Amino acid sequence: MGLLSKKDAALITDPLADNNPITIQVLGICSALAITAQLKASIVMAISVLFVMGVGNVVISAIRNIIPSKIRIIVQLTVVAALVIIVDQVLKAFAYELSKELSVFVGLIITNCIIMGRFEAFALGNGLWRSFLDGIGNALGYGVILIIVGFFRELLGSGTLLGIPVLGDPIAKTGLYSIGYENNGFMLLSPMALIVVGIIIWVQRTRNKALIED
């Protein structure tokens, strides 16, 4: 991987699999519940978090030696909040439609515990480049799970993907619905996101027994 040493590459690949922030560290569950009823929302959230974590980790890493440890959590929070608000304002001015799409995510990004978790656990003790990779890696790991959950919730709950009907028309009874299939309204409610995440955790730990804790 020319550009990345093996150790650096692991910063990106680990969170995608055996150190996934959602399924292994069980962080960021709140936003995973809230916005995965639709695939599109999951994708938008994944991209937003990717941006905020990449930049945020670099900022925290850059000022890590001058942050007083007593107020480091407040400093981290301020950095995330400021970043998110600036992004929101810029989008409102130059990509108004997109910013309306994002409105509800702004608050959710600020409270996402993966972001604070990586600032605290990684960026405070590592250099700029490695912090950047760690941020990108964890955001991707988070995004992958979000998109998987969003895919199943939208498909089984509404019978659509990205808003396009893929299973037929539930009212006119075409496609799958003609043989008695029904959308599962439960999939749209937040608890079902937990169950889908639970299934992913189950599958992942069945494949890799080393992940099972006593």
Next chain:
Amino acid sequence: MSNKTESNIYTVIFAIGMVIVVGALLAFTASSLKERITENKRLEKQQNILYAMGVNENTENSASFVSTEKAPELFNQYIKQQLVITNGNEIKEDENAYLIDVKKEQDKAKKGGERQLPLFVGVKEGKSYYIAPIRGKGLWDAIWAYVAMDEDMVIQGAYFDHQAETPGLGANIKERFFMDDFIGEHLMSNGEFKGITVSKSNADPTNNDKKDHEVDAIAGATITGDGVAAMIKKDLALYVPFFKSLN
């Protein structure tokens, strides 16, 4: 970490410095972008009003506005009159009525003041549309709508929007399947204002009965749906004297 960064004085100074830097940065961003944002919001209002009266670029399933470049021209072309109604039936024309902030007017009314009700009269293919902006509360934050009606207060089109409803649930009020359900629904019944209920027990999911004052609710979005029904009942009722004076 060195001892220097542990002292109380350093901590206080750092905190003050951080607040100043971040505050200045945010203030600078906000003030330098303000003009563009205000302009975007102005164009959006024109797009919303045009959307409600059926001037839009909808495809089969998606709701899309006319482009921001074309909005001002189309707005001038289709919207023939902008009215401001006060005290029930005192009507005056105001070409900037679409900029009236419905929230501010509602607050004014709450404090016992006089509420200005904007109403836009659009004409498309010889037919008149009366478009009213309304506003209410969803689950998390504000929801609002532009509702286009004919002379008998039968809904001809509606555009719903929200500040922060849950994606996939309450946020679906701005999806076509929900908004289009309102088209053709009657607000009046035998000369009396009934409004429209967003109903969970509606035995008419395909919405064939347009006089039942009900549309089908969205699963998992009860409070947002109730908010929609409440804002229609409350805000559109204020326009009833105007419509009665038309007939």
